Amino acid sequence: MKTYTTTLTPAQLSKLEQAYSRVPKRTDIQYTLFQIRGDDYTITAYKSGKVVFQGEEAEFHAQQFGALSKEPSKTESTKLTSKNAINQDFSAGSDEVGTGDYFGPVIVCAAIVKPEAHQKLPLHLIMDSKLIKDDTIREIAPILKETLDYSLLILDNRKYNKVHEVHNMNTIKAMLHNKAYLNLLKKYPMPKLSVVDQFMPESAYFKALSFEKEIYRDLHFETKAESKYLAVACASIIARDAFLNYFDKLSEKYQFDFPKGAGSKVDVLGAEFVRTFGKEALNDVAKTHFANTDKIIESDGYLRYAA
Ligand code: MN
Secondary structure, three states, X not given: XXXXXXXXXXXXXXXXXXXXXXXXXXXXXXXXXXXXXXXXXXXXXXXXXXXXXXXXXXXXXXXXXXOOOOOOOHHHHHHHHHHHHOOOOOEEEEXXXXXXXXXXXXXXXXXXXXXXXXXXXXXXXXXXXXXXXXXXXXXXXXXXXXXXXXXXXXXXXXXXXXXXXXXXXXXXXXXXXXXXXXXHHXXXXXXXEEEEEOOOOHHHHHHHOOOOOOOOOOOEEEOOHHHOOHHHHHHHHHHHHHHHHHHHHHHHHHOOOOOOOOOHHHHHHHHHHHHHHOHHHHHHHEOOOOOHHHHHHHHHHHHHHHO
């Protein structure tokens, strides 16, 4: 197993914790502040400030927090600068939502911003969708959907849980991003610049797709792309809007107030959901491989016993 270690200041530690706030976390391990468990990586922060990144994708995550002293090579940095310098007038971008939420689907959107679209977009409101209030998302998304060419893919929970028996979360994301770009390619001329808000190393992305018949390869991968590229920001707003709408429908169908995220509130309300609708129903509304499922089932059993 790959392991990378670094030491962070308290401020950096809270930044780290914040950055992974949507990923399942444990705080009950001796000598540690917290342990973040993603699909293919574990990040353990010790009270001493030491942070250990482990797992298949440790390198990618360690890099974000300076745990690798890898100097970027000259060719690498030139390549990046020249790519960034490409005009964004005509560009595409993709992003996903729902991957850190126990309840609800995984949604991916890829969108194309054409030069003539710029003047129709509410540019002052478009930014990283995580920084935009839900109401504003709902206001802007219809304008974006009317103005841009886009592909929106919604993987509902039942299908997600089925696919997850075979593929991990990152592979599922890669498959959806790939599909979204292929959908665009079939209908529209593609711009030179297509940016994926990076969630795994580029090589791992293409490796994950190696069994796919068609692969869209003309992509630029960059982390935090939704705050740097207009097309990615637009895609993420459309995806977020679809997620909010899906949540509304789910709440209406079950007459149940589903919480977002994967924290302790999810465990508490999840147990309530199971008491009302039964364990099996989780398969239709939740990503059942999350650690929350065990906590929900455990606490449900306990409450039944106590009652
Ligand atoms: Mn993203």
